[in-house]
Amino acid sequence: MRFDVLTLFPELFHSYLQQSLLKLAIEKSLVDVRLWNFRDWATDKHKSVDDTPYGGGPGMLIGCPAVYSCVETVRAETTEPGQLIMLTPQGRRLDQSLVRELATFSRLILLCGRYEGFDERINVGLKPLEVSAGDFICNGGEVPAMMIIDTVIRLVPGVLGDETSSKYDSFGESGLLEYPQYTRPREFRGMSVPEILLSGNHAAIADWRHRQSLDRTRRKRGDLID
Secondary structure (H helix, E strand, O other), rough: OOOEEEEEEHHHHHHHHOHHHHHHHHHOOOOOEEEEEOOOOOOOOOOOOEOOOOOOOOOOOOOOHHHHHHHHHHHHOOOOEEEEEEEEEEEEEHHHHHHHHOOOEEEEEEOOOOOEEEEEHHHHHHHEEEOOOOOOOOOOHHHHHHHHHHHHHHHOOOOOOOOOOHHHHHOOOOOHHHHHHHHOOOOOOOOOOOOHOOOHOOOHHHHHHHHHHHHHHHHHHHHHHH
């Protein structure tokens, strides 16, 4: 799985790419993350990629020339052009269903905006899939891009040590929230591990976990049951 991140601030990803699960996936060649700076395609001496909006208004917009050139160059690196994604609060909200869709691609190209966003002609001409991390505003698209990478790599075969791990996550195959889990010690500050988990009866444990997932989902996210 290849991710191409197009951004004005590639250095924000340097530490992120060293985190354990992602770092191991990269070392195993299961995941490839490449960083690209829009400014490398700017043509003036100041490496400018932004300008004031026509019609007035606050802030600056990222303009077309450098973004188009960057996208076209990056796409041409392989015969697989990849799915182009624009991170924007106006896009489709990122959820596990969308994550599963994105995981079917072998390559994702992530456009990270800054300032007041992108010139509209970038959307019109390049036709990216618009994705939102949620109903809130970030300083840029870099953190949402990390969220996409973090969620999608969990579905790449071989990335997780236990291939069943993602199956039982919240919003996994069942669409329910994850059941409560416990580890040692058996007793802690008056709180005990449920006896059923100590029984060794795997069928009963599976049934308990399923009922706990249903109950937790009804209480915390009833909309998922609906």
